[in-house]
Amino acid sequence: MQxxxxxxxxxxxxxxxxxxxxxxxxxxxxxxxxxxxKKAQEEQKQARKKRDAKHNxxxxxxxxxxxxxxxxxxxxxxxxxxxxxxxxRTREVLDVPAPPPIEVTEHRIYKGWCAGCQNWHxxxxxxxxxxxxxxxxxxxxxxxxxxxxxxRRLPMRHIQAYLLTLHGVTSSVGEIVELLHRxxxxxxxxxxxxxxxxxxxxxxxxxxxxxREDGLNGYIWxxxxxxxGYYEYHHSRGGEVVKExxxxxxxxxxxxxxxxxxxxxxxLHQRCWVHCLRDGHDLKEQHxxxxxxxxxxxxxxxxxxxxxxxLDHGPDQxxxxxxQSLARVxxxxxxxxxLWQICAPYVNSCTxxxxxxxxxxxxxxxxFVFVALPGVxxxxxxxxxxxxxxxxxxxxxxxxxxxxxxxxxxxxxxxFGTWMAQGLNPFHQCLATLSMKSSLGQV
Numbered sequence: 319m320q321x322x323x324x325x326x327x328x329x330x331x332x333x334x335x336x337x338x339x340x341x342x343x344x345x346x347x348x349x350x351x352x353x354x355x356k357k358a359q360e361e362q363k364q365a366r367k368k369r370d371a372k373h374n375x376x377x378x379x380x381x382x383x384x385x386x387x388x389x390x391x392x393x394x395x396x397x398x399x400x401x402x403x404x405x406x407r408t409r410e411v412l413d414v415p416a417p418p419p420i421e422v423t424e425h426r427i428y429k430g431w432c433a434g435c436q437n438w439h440x441x442x443x444x445x446x447x448x449x450x451x452x453x454x455x456x457x458x459x460x461x462x463x464x465x466x467x468x469x470r471r472l473p474m475r476h477i478q479a480y481l482l483t484l485h486g487v488t489s490s491v492g493e494i495v496e497l498l499h500r501x502x503x504x505x506x507x508x509x510x511x512x513x514x515x516x517x518x519x520x521x522x523x524x525x526x527x528x529x530r531e532d533g534l535n536g537y538i539w540x541x542x543x544x545x546x547g548y549y550e551y552h553h554s555r556g557g558e559v560v561k562e563x564x565x566x567x568x569x570x571x572x573x574x575x576x577x578x579x580x581x582x583x584x585x586l587h588q589r590c591w592v593h594c595l596r597d598g599h600d601l602k603e604q605h606x607x608x609x610x611x612x613x614x615x616x617x618x619x620x621x622x623x624x625x626x627x628x629l630d631h632g633p634d635q636x637x638x639x640x641x642q643s644l645a646r647v648x649x650x651x652x653x654x655x656x657l658w659q660i661c662a663p664y665v666n667s668c669t670x671x672x673x674x675x676x677x678x679x680x681x682x683x684x685x686f687v688f689v690a691l692p693g694v695x696x697x698x699x700x701x702x703x704x705x706x707x708x709x710x711x712x713x714x715x716x717x718x719x720x721x722x723x724x725x726x727x728x729x730x731x732x733x734f735g736t737w738m739a740q741g742l743n744p745f746h747q748c749l750a751t752l753s754m755k756s757s758l759g760q761v
Contacts, residue, residue, distance in 0.1 A: 379410055417484040420459075423448075447753040451500045457752040459487070463494060464501055465745045468730045469738075471711045499722060501752070502729040508751060509729050512548055512736060517565045519543045521588075521694050523573035524563065524580065525701035526555060527709055530717030531724050538728070539563055542704040547735035549708065551724040557582025571687060571694050573701065576677060588687040590698035591622055597674055605670050614671050617660045625653050625689055626696065643690075650690040654682055704735060 392399055429440040449456050455463070459481075466472045466480065474491045481487035516522060522541050529538045529551060536553045541563050552559045557579045564572065564583070573588045574580040580587070598615040605611050633645035661675035678685070688696040708731060718724045733751070737744045 380412070382410075420485045420487050421456075423456075450497070450504055450752055453493075453497060453500065455489075455493075455497055457749055460497055460501060460752060461745055461748040463497060464730055464748050465734075467498060468734045469744060471707070471714055473715065495723075498726050498730070502726040505729055505733055505751060509548075509732060512546065512732060513563075516541050516543065516546055516548050516563075517568060519546065519570055521571040521573065521691075522564060522568075523695075523698050523701035523704075524560065525575070525698065525705050526577075526579075527705050527712075529708070529712055529724070531721065532719050533717075536724075538705065538708050540701055540705040540708075542701050542739075544700065545736070545739050547704050547739055548732045549705075549728040549735070551718075551721075551728055555579055571691060573695060573698050575698050576681065586687055586691070587681075587684040588694050588696065589681050589684045590696075591685070592697040592699065594674070594685070595619060595622065598671075601670050601674070608670060611670050614660065614664065618657065621653060621657055621660070622696075625649075625686060629689065629692075632692070646690045646692075650686045653686045653689060657685065658682055707731070707735070 389403065390400060391403075425443060425445075427440050427443055429438045431438055447457070450460055463477060463481075466477050467474075472480070474494055477494055478489060478491055481489060522543055524539065524541050526537045526539045529536050531551065531553075534553070536551055537555045537559075539550050539552060539559055541548045548563075550559075550563060552562075560572075560580055560582050564570075568583070568585055571586040571588055572580065572583050573590065575590045575593045595618075598618060601611060602615055628649060633642040633649075635642075637645070657678060661671075661678045664671050664675040665679055666672075688694045708727075711727070718727055730748075734744045734748070737747045
């Protein structure tokens with residue numbers, strides 16, 4: 319036993335020596351790796367209580383539209399009269415009423431003969447609040463069809479099957495298509511007013527996406543503000559479309575990505591920082607071991623973060639509006655100079671960031687406009703989100719078959735998108751527009 323004890327002791331000494339050698343060779347972890355910290359038992363218990371309270375909260379009951387009482391007057395076993403009757407429990411049942419059948423109104427218009435002027439005269443009737451054009455579909459049914467087509471993006475045959483299944487309406491696909499064409503023509507004055515309002519906005523954002531018309535490639539151009547949305551289809555993707563949409567004398571700020579077609583706008587222009595930072599991130603993924611590229615991307619991101627942080631407090635609020643405006647412009651130029659100092663060395667180099675630096679050289683006055691003009695976003699996210707519904711519609715339908723079909727698709731999309739952005743009920747607004755009871759954007 320003494321010999322075994324001596325051997326174990328020597329083995330333990332050698333193990334301690336080996337551990338000390340390994341500790342000396344051990345390198346510290348990189349700075350971006352956080353050390354493992356064990357939460358205190360009280361903190362874990364408190365977080366568990368909060369989570370339980372959040373997930374175990376009961377769902378509030380809906381206000382009942384009708385109440386059905388179930389009473390028992392006698393015992394089901396011995397048939398004696400029960401006493402002390404009180405409410406034991408309640409049960410909530412949610413359901414929808416039966417779909418209403420279609421309402422068919424037959425207007426009988428009588429005529430009479432005038433012996434004096436020798437003419438037949440019919441009773442005067444005004445149908446403009448009940449039906450659009452000379453068709454048989456009323457404004458409520460037309461608004462429903464337009465909502466299903468524009469917001470729910472249902473194909474024509476699905477709309478036809480829906481109307482037949484739930485409401486017993488027998489209609490052809492051609493009748494539905496012709497109805498949508500009439501709706502677009504009826505809404506044309508509202509679309510023209512919407513386009514004028516877009517052109518009068520202090521800041522708009524634009525984007526474009528592909529769309530096929532009769533098998534040929536074209537583009538949907540979207541111009542948006544926080545409360546307005548307008549779409550047009552064009553075969554071209556050139557800069558002349560930008561002038562046609564916002565007007566050559568547009569005095570606001572145009573927000574866009576870095577597509578060259580937007581350079582036709584000669585006024586104030588804010589380029590999207592999200593696209594810029596995303597391109598830099600893609601370069602870092604392509605060249606993960608390029609230290610020079612990593613430092614450059616980090617510096618560009620730092621300048622952008624500093625510009626956004628400066629907007630939180632802005633210039634001195636105790637100065638005059640003119641002095642505040644001058645301070646914003648001075649800060650804009652300062653950020654532009656700092657960004658150019660970072661990008662200038664790589665413009666004529668053979669580095670991965672050469673293309674992005676050349677882009678900065680071309681659009682340098684258009685990257686920090688959001689600093690000089692409050693309310694102008696530094697990104698183009700609004701335009702990207704506004705064009706998304708039509709992208710989904712394109713994936714479902716594949717496009718349109720005629721120029722008239724493209725206009726019919728863009729017109730209601732503009733009005734319905736505007737009503738949604740304004741927080742209005744699109745069905746009620748479409749109904750009011752067809753019955754000529756309100757104008758665009760009014761409840």
